[in-house]
Amino acid sequence: MAEARYKQLVDELAAEIRAGRLQPGTRLPTHRRLAERHGLALVTASRVYAELEAMGLVSGEVGRGTFVRETVRPRGLGIDQQAVAAGLVDLNFNYPSLPGQAELLRGALRQLAAGGELEAMLRYAPHGGRMHERACVARHLASRGLAAEPSRVLIVDGAQHGLAVTVMALLQPGDVVAVDALTYPGFKVLAEAQRLELAPIPASGQGPDLDALERLCTQRRVRAVYTMPTLHNPLGWVMSASRRRRLAAIARRHGLIVIEDAAYAFLADNPPPPLATLAPETTVYVSGLSKSVATGLRVGFVVVPEAWVPKIERAIRATTWCTPGVTTAIACAWLEDGTVGRLESEKRHDAATRQAIAGDALAGLRCVRHPASYFVWLPLPEETRADRVAAALMRDGVSVSTAEPFAASQHVPHALRLALGSVGLDSLRSALQTVRRVVAEQSF
Numbered sequence: 001m002a003e004a005r006y007k008q009l010v011d012e013l014a015a016e017i018r019a020g021r022l023q024p025g026t027r028l029p030t031h032r033r034l035a036e037r038h039g040l041a042l043v044t045a046s047r048v049y050a051e052l053e054a055m056g057l058v059s060g061e062v063g064r065g066t067f068v069r070e071t072v073r074p075r076g077l078g079i080d081q082q083a084v085a086a087g088l089v090d091l092n093f094n095y096p097s098l099p100g101q102a103e104l105l106r107g108a109l110r111q112l113a114a115g116g117e118l119e120a121m122l123r124y125a126p127h128g129g130r131m132h133e134r135a136c137v138a139r140h141l142a143s144r145g146l147a148a149e150p151s152r153v154l155i156v157d158g159a160q161h162g163l164a165v166t167v168m169a170l171l172q173p174g175d176v177v178a179v180d181a182l183t184y185p186g187f188k189v190l191a192e193a194q195r196l197e198l199a200p201i202p203a204s205g206q207g208p209d210l211d212a213l214e215r216l217c218t219q220r221r222v223r224a225v226y227t228m229p230t231l232h233n234p235l236g237w238v239m240s241a242s243r244r245r246r247l248a249a250i251a252r253r254h255g256l257i258v259i260e261d262a263a264y265a266f267l268a269d270n271p272p273p274p275l276a277t278l279a280p281e282t283t284v285y286v287s288g289l290s291k292s293v294a295t296g297l298r299v300g301f302v303v304v305p306e307a308w309v310p311k312i313e314r315a316i317r318a319t320t321w322c323t324p325g326v327t328t329a330i331a332c333a334w335l336e337d338g339t340v341g342r343l344e345s346e347k348r349h350d351a352a353t354r355q356a357i358a359g360d361a362l363a364g365l366r367c368v369r370h371p372a373s374y375f376v377w378l379p380l381p382e383e384t385r386a387d388r389v390a391a392a393l394m395r396d397g398v399s400v401s402t403a404e405p406f407a408a409s410q411h412v413p414h415a416l417r418l419a420l421g422s423v424g425l426d427s428l429r430s431a432l433q434t435v436r437r438v439v440a441e442q443s444f
Contacts, residue, residue: 006044010051017057017068025388026068028058059412069387089423089431092399094374095295096421098346104339105294108330121325127313129155129323136332137301140340144266146274146285148303154312155323158298159263159288160186165315166284166302167194170257175223177259178216180208182377182413184233184261185405187226200409206237210246217254224257230271231264234377234406234417236370241272248279255282262287266344267351267372281305289331291374292344299323299331348372354420354428361432365439374421378435379413381443386414389442396438398431 016022028049029037035045049066052058060066112118128134135150142148156162163186171177173195179187181200191198199216201208208227216222227247229239239247251258260275260283276285288300304312316322334340351374358369358376368377380386386402393400403415418435420428 005038005040006048009038009040009048013048013052014055014057017052022068024068024391025385027064028066028068030065067385088394089398089427091418091420091423091428091431091435092401094291094419094421096291096347096350096374097294098343098350101294101343104334105330108333111333112326112329117329121329123325125322125325125328127316127322128153128309129328133328133332136335140335141285141301141303143341145271146276146303148276148280148285149306152303152306152309154302154304154309154316155328156288156300156302156316157320157323158290159261159286159300160190161298161319162286162288162300162302163187163259163261164190165312165319166259166286166304167191167196168318169311169315170284170308171196171223176220178213178222178225178256179408180227180232180235181409181411182234182403182406183226183408184228184263187261188405188408198408203235203237207232207239207243208247210243210250213247214250217250217256222254222256224259225251226259226261227275228261228264229275230262230268231370231373233264234375235368236373236375236377238268238271238370244272244275244278248275248283251279251282258283260285263291264373266292267348267374268370269348269372276303284308289340292347293331293334293340297327297331299327351421353425357425357429358418358420358432361429362436365436374419376418376420378416378418378439380415380439384414384439384443386416389416389439392438392442393435396434398434398438400435 013022028034031045031049032042034040034048035042038045049058049060053060057069058066059069131150133155134153137155138148138150138153141153156165167190171194174197176197176199177191178199178201181202188198199220199222201213201216203209207229213225225247229244231238248258250256258275258279262274262285265271265287274285276283282305285303286300289297290300302312351372354374355369355371358367362376362378366379368379369375380389390400390402401417403413403417406417407413416435418432423431
């Protein structure tokens with residue numbers, strides 16, 4: 001009878017939440033009060049909330065209670081990118097673009113059509129790209145401080161594909177991967193699909209707490225560390241050279257694979273050398289042109305130790321076989337003629353302009369950001385719930401992300417990640433002013 005009542009109560013509360021009768025942010029009765037109200041044992045009441053939490057409908061917060069979570073994810077909100085509804089200002093995803101890029105593509109296609117290599121683009125390419133294309137990427141990386149032989153460079157379908165083939169090639173289900181406690185959602189999704197265990201490392205200043213990483217490696221059999229040392233997403237830090245050297249030493253000491261995500265690194269002005277230059281024998285460097293050129297140009301690159309090249313090539317074969325010849329040809333042409341370098345320079349200026357607008361519009365709020373990044377991390381005032389703020393902003397026509405997609409630990413801070421790179425400057429200023437107003441309204 002008690003079992004039947006327990007299941008019935010779970011179903012009733014779940015239905016109330018899904019129907020919106022219990023709204024996001026609502027504080028539910030304490031475990032003891034729930035037990036008294038429904039004639040349950042305290043352990044059974046705790047079990048009710050545990051099951052609702054496992055269903056993603058509530059969240060328990062130590063010292064505060066159990067709260068209803070936002071369960072209906074509007075289009076374009078969270079880690080599953082979809083088309084943003086008409087009239088909605090998107091501060092959720094970054095797809096930075098500059099005026100005239102469509103004309104650049106039109107010119108590139110004309111040039112490609114006039115060339116003599118079209119037949120080759122209709123055939124399979126080697127899994128990691130043709131050697132002259134790999135050499136082109138290697139020259140680009142060398143100009144960014146990473147010297148690598150073309151034989152160690154593999155071309156992939158964007159940085160996310162680079163992360164995927166790295167995980168498929170080098171890790172096994174059940175492997176423990178150390179990550180920042182707040183990390184890139186795309187790697188979380190990948191880890192879930194490949195059944196990896198993520199071990200969160202807290203932040204310490206401008207980088208991960210390396211003492212905590214060292215302790216973790218002595219307590220657990222950690223196989224790899226995933227890190228964004230240059231323009232971390234979402235916190236915007238650039239790790240110092242000394243921190244990088246220590247992280248490389250920890251990796252060597254404990255036999256870790258280092259997965260270095262450099263998707264936003266082009267925005268940093270004269271950063272320290274990549275980890276791949278400090279520990280090349282154990283580091284996989286992953287980057288691409290999605291942010292620096294265009295999100296639709298799905299061209300990325302992976303730099304790996306020579307011994308791992310065949311493994312990565314097999315993973316590329318198992319997923320896409322090879323990158324499309326047309327997009328790879330356009331990307332290499334733009335790398336060679338300086339178009340990519342020019343776009344990167346212009347986007348650094350664009351990002352700095354947007355950060356200046358954010359600093360002005362969000363004045364008075366505590367922001368964590370880099371002056372040349374395309375995002376702002378906005379911790380909320382105490383007692384202010386992120387899901388309520390996000391829902392209120394959605395009603396006002398602004399889409400933002402809460403901390404939940406970025407959190408790799410059980411503790412999810414009440415914060416927003418604001419993407420600055422997807423809307424016009426006037427719309428950005430207005431939307432950020434709306435954010436400031438709604439946060440103030442929700443903080444009382």
